[in-house]
Amino acid sequence: xxxxxxxxxxxxxxxxxxxxxxxxxxxxxxxxxxxxxxxxxxxxxxxxxxxxxxxxxxxxxxxxxxxxxxxxxxxxxxxxxxxxxxxxxxxxxxxxxxxxxxxxxxxxxxxxxxxxxxxxxxxxxxxxxxxxxxxxxxxxxxxxxxxxxxxxxxxxxxxxxxxxxxxxxxxxxxxxxxxxxxxxxxxxxxxxxxxxxxxxxxxxxxxxxxxxxxxxxxxxxxxxxxxxxxxxxxxxxxxxxxxxxxxxxxxxxxxxxxxxxxxxxxxxxxxxxxxxxxxxxxxxxxxxxxxxxxxxxxxxxxxxxxxxxxxxxxxxxxxxx
Numbered sequence: 604x605x606x607x608x609x610x611x612x613x614x615x616x617x618x619x620x621x622x623x624x625x626x627x628x629x630x631x632x633x634x635x636x637x638x639x640x641x642x643x644x645x646x647x648x649x650x651x652x653x654x655x656x657x658x659x660x661x662x663x664x665x666x667x668x669x670x671x672x673x674x675x676x677x678x679x680x681x682x683x684x685x686x687x688x689x690x691x692x693x694x695x696x697x698x699x700x701x702x703x704x705x706x707x708x709x710x711x712x713x714x715x716x717x718x719x720x721x722x723x724x725x726x727x728x729x730x731x732x733x734x735x736x737x738x739x740x741x742x743x744x745x746x747x748x749x750x751x752x753x754x755x756x757x758x759x760x761x762x763x764x765x766x767x768x769x770x771x772x773x774x775x776x777x778x779x780x781x782x783x784x785x786x787x788x789x790x791x792x793x794x795x796x797x798x799x800x801x802x803x804x805x806x807x808x809x810x811x812x813x814x815x816x817x818x819x820x821x822x823x824x825x826x827x828x829x830x831x832x833x834x835x836x837x838x839x840x841x842x843x844x845x846x847x848x849x850x851x852x853x854x855x856x857x858x859x860x861x862x863x864x865x866x867x868x869x870x871x872x873x874x875x876x877x878x879x880x881x882x883x884x885x886x887x888x889x890x891x892x893x894x895x896x897x898x899x900x901x902x903x904x905x906x907x908x909x910x911x912x913x914x915x916x917x918x919x920x921x922x923x924x
Contacts, residue, residue, distance in 0.1 A: 614717070615642070615815065621710030622661040624815055629654065630857070632818070641820045647853040654834055654857055655816060655845040661710065662843065663695040663812040671698075671770035672763065688810040690759045692798055693790040694766065696812065700790070701774045714814040718797075721789045727876030728792060730756055745869045752873065756791060763787040796875045801838040813843050821865050821879060822858025830880065832860040 611617075612631060619627040633643040648654060668691035704712045725731050729745075730752045737749045764783055768775045775783060797817040800808050822832040834857050836845045845859070865871040868878050 614713075615818075618710060618713055618717075618815055621708075621713060622814055623658050624661065625653070625656045630815070633856070639820070640818065641856045641858075642815075642818050643856050644851060644853055648847045648851050650847050650849050652847045653844060654847055655843075657813055657816055657843045659811070659838075659841050659843060661814060663692055663699075665689075665691045665695075665810040668692075668694045669698045672766040687759075687762070689791060689794050689798070690762050692794045692810060692812055693759065693763060693787065696790045696793060697763065697767070697786065700786070701771075711814065717818070718793060721792070724792050724796065724876060725789070728795070729873050731788075742869060745873070748870070748873055756788070759791055760784055760787045763790070799836070801836070801843060803838060809838070811843070816843060816845065819845070819857050819859050821861040821871070821875070821877075823865070823879065824860045829855070830858075832858050834859050 615630050615632050616628055619625070619630065629645055629648075630642050631645055632640055634640045644654075665688040672691060672694035699707045699711055699715060707715070729737060729749050732749070737746055764780065764787055767783060767787075768780075778786075794812065798810055798812050799816070800810050802808050816836065819834070822830055824832045833847060833849055833851050833855070834845050835848050836843060836859060838844070845857070851857070861871070861875065863870075864874040865879065872878050
């Protein structure tokens with residue numbers, strides 16, 4: 604989410620055409636003054652208008668992993684473990700990255716070139732931070748969450764590594780284990796920060812990596828103004844649909860709410876590697892000068908001798924720069 608502006612102003616429109624997304628001329632990349640890339644409108648839309656309609660076939664889906672990632676079948680062999688969706692999506696992403704451009708297709712190949720810088724993304728995620736940095740937080744919730752994420756990540760990396768080494772020798776023959784582990788971690792970073800869950804009615808929820816959609820930044824439904832969400836998404840038939848939830852002026856950024864994984868601020872940092880820049884609107888029983896939730900969830904973190912105060916709705920950007 605923290606990328607520089609693209610050189611080609613029409614690259615997002617080209618990606619829409621290649622992936623059969625509609626409308627094909629509504630969206631463009633732009634960036635804020637602090638170089639955070641986002642998706643912006645070329646013209647105004649009204650509440651209820653479709654901002655993006657993307658075929659599911661253009662997405663990577665956890666229900667359709669490559670054959671080399673095994674161990675997902677239940678005892679009956681009829682379904683897969685819901686808990687391993689991130690591993691399956693990462694396997695699909697690795698398949699794209701390690702395979703030929705012809706097999707990936709022009710649209711997905713272009714999408715891969717637009718993903719965040721791997722080292723930057725890795726540095727922003729607490730699961731990769733040094734242990735002493737995490738332990739310096741005065742927050743049990745944050746420390747426990749990072750600890751849990753670390754062990755889950757290690758298990759997923761080993762699953763991917765074993766799948767590649769056992770079933771795809773053409774991928775692993777020229778690489779050392781450590782290089783493969785880095786590739787697996789990079790793929791899991793992308794899945795962690797860019798995938799979404801869509802409900803399928805009575806069926807199990809589907810997790811997808813949706814090109815174009817994944818460039819839309821977070822805005823909370825709990826706040827108003829330019830920082831608040833102005834769009835929502837859902838599955839309609841075989842397409843992922845983004846609709847405006849209010850009138851949006853021309854040239855404004857499209858923002859969706861990332862849900863519970865983006866609240867409070869430490870969880871947003873844990874999940875996505877960024878901290879939202881807005882103040883929470885007080886609830887019906889709060890006043891504008893009292894925010895007991897923020898006070899209860901504040902933590903102090905010391906990094907390089909500097910003290911930072913972390914709360915549910917704020918965290919210093921220079922801390923994760």
